[in-house]
Amino acid sequence: MIAVLKSLTPNDIETNFMDDRNELINYDEKTDLVVISVETYTAKRAYEIAKKFREKGVKVLAGGYHPTVEPEECLENFDSIIVGNAENVWLKMLDDYKNNNLQENTLVQAHLLLCQIEVFTKIENTLLWHLLKQVEVVI
Numbered sequence: 001m002i003a004v005l006k007s008l009t010p011n012d013i014e015t016n017f018m019d020d021r022n023e024l025i026n027y028d029e030k031t032d033l034v035v036i037s038v039e040t041y042t043a044k045r046a047y048e049i050a051k052k053f054r055e056k057g058v059k060v061l062a063g064g065y066h067p068t069v070e071p072e073e074c075l076e077n078f079d080s081i082i083v084g085n086a087e088n089v090w091l092k093m094l095d096d097y098k099n100n101n102l103q104e105n106t107l108v109q110a111h112l113l114l115c116q117i118e119v120f121t122k123i124e125n126t127l128l129w130h131l132l133k134q135v136e137v138v139i
Contacts, residue, residue, distance in 0.1 A: 008090045027052050033059050033097055038066040047077040059102060080104055
């Protein structure tokens with residue numbers, strides 16, 4: 001996914017990829033925006049990283065599985081999140097940031113939700129279906 005987002009990023013935006021499992025993060029490096037891919041098992045560490053950058057006045061955006069399934073929790077720790085597949089809204093998010101209009105919560109395009117609904121209808125009358133019916137879906 002990171003390679004896809006990099007390929008979608010306009011050439012006038014300088015990027016730097018860091019993986020804190022392999023290298024130390026330089027919190028003093030000048031940066032305008034930090035984007036973190038978050039899975040549930042990395043959420044606590046992502047919150048720590050975000051806190052350090054936010055204390056320096058740097059905006060921090062998160063995407064990935066965890067913000068998609070736990071958006072309210074993530075909004076407590078990040079300035080903005082992307083819910084769902086980022087490639088659908090990546091350029092809009094970058095434009096919003098450039099225009100100082102970064103949205104708190106950027107939702108995926110409707111066609112992704114429709115795909116999910118199609119899958120869900122195939123499991124109607126199962127325990128999972130009844131649980132999913134209780135989840136609010138925003139389109």
